[in-house]
Amino acid sequence: MSKLSDLPPHMKLFARLLDEVKSDYRPPLPEIHDVPVAFYLDDDWLARERFELFAGYPIIVGHETMLTQAGEHFTHDHLGKPLLIVRGRDDHIRAFYNVCRHRGMRLAQNTEVMRKPSFVCPYHHWAYDLDGSLKNVPLSESFDGVNLSCRGLKEVPCEIRHGFIWVQIGETKPLDLNSHLGEIDADLDAFGTGDQHVFRQTTTTKKANWKLIVEAFQDGYHVVRLHQKSVGPLFMDARASMDRVGNNLRAAVARAFFPEILNAPPEKWDDRNHVSFAHYIFPNTIIVFHPDYISHMGLFPQGVDETVVVHTCLIPKEPETEKERDHWERAFDIIENGVFQAEDFFVCENAQIGMASGANETLLLGAQEYGIALFHDILRDEMGPFRQSPS
Numbered sequence: 001m002s003k004l005s006d007l008p009p010h011m012k013l014f015a016r017l018l019d020e021v022k023s024d025y026r027p028p029l030p031e032i033h034d035v036p037v038a039f040y041l042d043d044d045w046l047a048r049e050r051f052e053l054f055a056g057y058p059i060i061v062g063h064e065t066m067l068t069q070a071g072e073h074f075t076h077d078h079l080g081k082p083l084l085i086v087r088g089r090d091d092h093i094r095a096f097y098n099v100c101r102h103r104g105m106r107l108a109q110n111t112e113v114m115r116k117p118s119f120v121c122p123y124h125h126w127a128y129d130l131d132g133s134l135k136n137v138p139l140s141e142s143f144d145g146v147n148l149s150c151r152g153l154k155e156v157p158c159e160i161r162h163g164f165i166w167v168q169i170g171e172t173k174p175l176d177l178n179s180h181l182g183e184i185d186a187d188l189d190a191f192g193t194g195d196q197h198v199f200r201q202t203t204t205t206k207k208a209n210w211k212l213i214v215e216a217f218q219d220g221y222h223v224v225r226l227h228q229k230s231v232g233p234l235f236m237d238a239r240a241s242m243d244r245v246g247n248n249l250r251a252a253v254a255r256a257f258f259p260e261i262l263n264a265p266p267e268k269w270d271d272r273n274h275v276s277f278a279h280y281i282f283p284n285t286i287i288v289f290h291p292d293y294i295s296h297m298g299l300f301p302q303g304v305d306e307t308v309v310v311h312t313c314l315i316p317k318e319p320e321t322e323k324e325r326d327h328w329e330r331a332f333d334i335i336e337n338g339v340f341q342a343e344d345f346f347v348c349e350n351a352q353i354g355m356a357s358g359a360n361e362t363l364l365l366g367a368q369e370y371g372i373a374l375f376h377d378i379l380r381d382e383m384g385p386f387r388q389s390p391s
């Protein structure tokens with residue numbers, strides 16, 4: 001039999017959830033329980049968040065299986081900077097500013113993946129190779145005396161890990177995934193996100209603060225209530241355990257079969273069917289590990305009440321038959337449209353309207369919203385206590 005100390009980190013949380021359910025223990029609420037609504041409405045605070053959090057840390061902009069051949073690329077503007085993500089002839093994926101080094105024209109326009117042998121600026125036709133180097137300047141003699149060799153595309157720090165494409169747009173510190181992920185590195189390894197394939201990706205704009213959307217996925221209180229007509233019956237009521245791992249969160253949410261294994265040895269524990277793990281990777285990523293596929297969400301604030309949500313469905317292998325494709329289409333439709341859009345994002349958008357109304361000065365967290373309080377601890381540790389801007 002496995003010893004508890006031999007279990008991988010996420011299964012130690014599984015074991016703790018078992019203990020908590022067996023002994024009917026619920027963790028007490030950490031310190032924060034009353035959050036000012038201004039935290040979700042303050043433009044100056046959001047500007048700080050975008051600079052300190054979204055530009056200061058590695059951010060996932062895609063999965064490597066989106067780009068399988070040299071020249072495949074997509075653009076990404078959701079961080080407020082025009083980015084171009086490209087697979088090169090040497091098979092490396094690189095990120096560049098999608099900006100011509102002549103007079104700043106945007107090089108590529110497509111948000112969907114396309115394939116090109118090089119990037120030719122529409123304006124005066126400067127041409128760049130897939131590694132960003134400048135390879136042709138029409139009438140180059142007209143730039144006599146200018147060193148064109150250093151006019152390759154400006155590169156953005158980029159790393160592939162666990163299948164995800166991570167970039168960091170701020171230049172104040174290096175991209176450091178080891179310290180960013182900590183133990184979450186082992187979790188992503190255990191769940192094999194690097195062996196998955198992108199099946200579908202949707203990009204939608206929600207009229208809600210990005211923090212409200214993070215919170216919807218750290219909240220064990222709502223699952224059987226808000227989702228009573230969809231996935232709620234698949235879960236136990238308010239039985240979730242959470243770990244803070246550096247600035248990240250790991251949550252194990254007990255599924256309906258969980259009571260069957262309360263006295264079973266670790267060999268019988270199933271990390272995809274007895275619980276659903278939901279990870280928050282600082283600052284803007286939610287990953288939900290469903291029994292047979294993975295939902296990855298990247299949240300990109302555009303304003304205090306506007307967030308772009310990129311939802312990517314990762315499946316274990318490309319569908320080979322129509323039947324397999326139909327299976328994944330149905331699974332994606334249920335989670336994207338039936339659960340996330342119609343239920344989770346619906347409440348986020350309506351809570352945003354409610355907060356802006358002035359009816360409440362604060363929002364309240366109870367002990368079942370422990371994960372949200374941990375999220376607020378992380379934000380406070382990074383940025384200090386919230387202070388409303390003078391109006």
Ligand code: FES
Nearest residue numbers: 100102103121124
């Ligand atoms: S701005 Fe791109 S070639 Fe002139």
Ligand SMILES: [Fe+2]
Nearest residue numbers: 216223227344
């Ligand atoms: Fe939910």
